[in-house]
Amino acid sequence: MTVDALTRTDAVSEEAATEAPVDSTPQAETAEAPAEAKTETPETPENPETPTDENTVESPKPKRGRPKVATTAKKTRTVELTLTVTGTADGEWQAELKNGAKWVAKGLEIPAAAVSRAAKELHADLSGPIDEVINAARELQAAKVAQLEAELEKAKLALAELDA
Numbered sequence: 824m825t826v827d828a829l830t831r832t833d834a835v836s837e838e839a840a841t842e843a844p845v846d847s848t849p850q851a852e853t854a855e856a857p858a859e860a861k862t863e864t865p866e867t868p869e870n871p872e873t874p875t876d877e878n879t880v881e882s883p884k885p886k887r888g889r890p891k892v893a894t895t896a897k898k899t900r901t902v903e904l905t906l907t908v909t910g911t912a913d914g915e916w917q918a919e920l921k922n923g924a925k926w927v928a929k930g931l932e933i934p935a936a937a938v939s940r941a942a943k944e945l946h947a948d949l950s951g952p953i954d955e956v957i958n959a960a961r962e963l964q965a966a967k968v969a970q971l972e973a974e975l976e977k978a979k980l981a982l983a984e985l986d987a
Contacts, residue, residue, distance in 0.1 A: 908938055914960035935960065 905921040916938050920927040935957045942950040 908933070910935070910938065910956055910960070912960055912963055914957070914964055 903923055907919045910916045914935050916933050916935055918931045918933050919929050939957055942953040
């Protein structure tokens with residue numbers, strides 16, 4: 824549209840308003856006509872970018888902290904069990920089991936082979952260090968056996984000399 828078109832439209836509407844014929848209808852009927860016209864036209868806001876009161880949803884003030892995320896996952900009950908396995912350089916192993924703060928078992932003797940198998944079943948990172956400790960204990964016990972065998976031979980020789 825151009826400026827000329829706008830000004831012509833305004834001029835035509837002014838002329839139409841001044842030249843409008845006089846109605847012979849009573850005032851009551853003319854009062855109803857504008858009211859009906861107003862109700863028939865849909866209510867549209869003057870500025871379509873701003874929402875009307877009916878469509879306005881006031882968003883609550885943002886809360887501090889992380890937003891809560893709705894999850895569909897079920898909350899599972901966790902059980903805290905603490906298994907403590909201790910070993911000595913002699914190759915003796917003990918296990919203790921604790922459920923929360925309550926002791927379930929204390930001082931149970933277990934074989935080194937069972938500890939090694941359990942560690943391998945649990946995880947490779949656990950079995951490596953445990954097997955090293957068990958192998959060191961095995962070497963220590965082998966050295967002890969060799970020493971005791973040497974003492975046994977000496978004792979047998981001493982006994983044989985006494986008998987002869």
